[in-house]
Amino acid sequence: MAFAREHEGKWIAVLVPRLSSRVGFPPIGEKWKDTAAELPAPFSRENTSELFTGRTVGADSSLPLREAMSALPFAVFTNAR
Structure with a gap:
């Protein structure tokens, strides 16, 4: 499951497992x-x-979950610094 928000070019996306x-x-x-x-x-x-x-x-649009959730059972990605 994923939830994402964007504002003025900055964004955050949260990925969590379900079932x-x-x-x-x-x-x-x-x-x-x-x-x-x-x-x-x-x-x-x-x-x-x-x-x-x-x-x-990486730069492609596909995000493997084995990489995204390699350390924690959820992931929070952002382009904000």
Whole structure:
């Protein structure tokens, strides 16, 4: 599940698992296999980082959950600095 907001070119997107019991506990990293989230065009991944870990992400629109949730069972991405 994802929730995103944008204002004046700055944005934040929150990804959280839903019904993840089949994924396993905790629902992080490789347990997500090839599952991915698609970020819509207004949410460019250029200059994007995960808020809690500081990890930066690549530039394509597909965001693999095994990378997005590699350390925590949720992810908060933003382009705000």
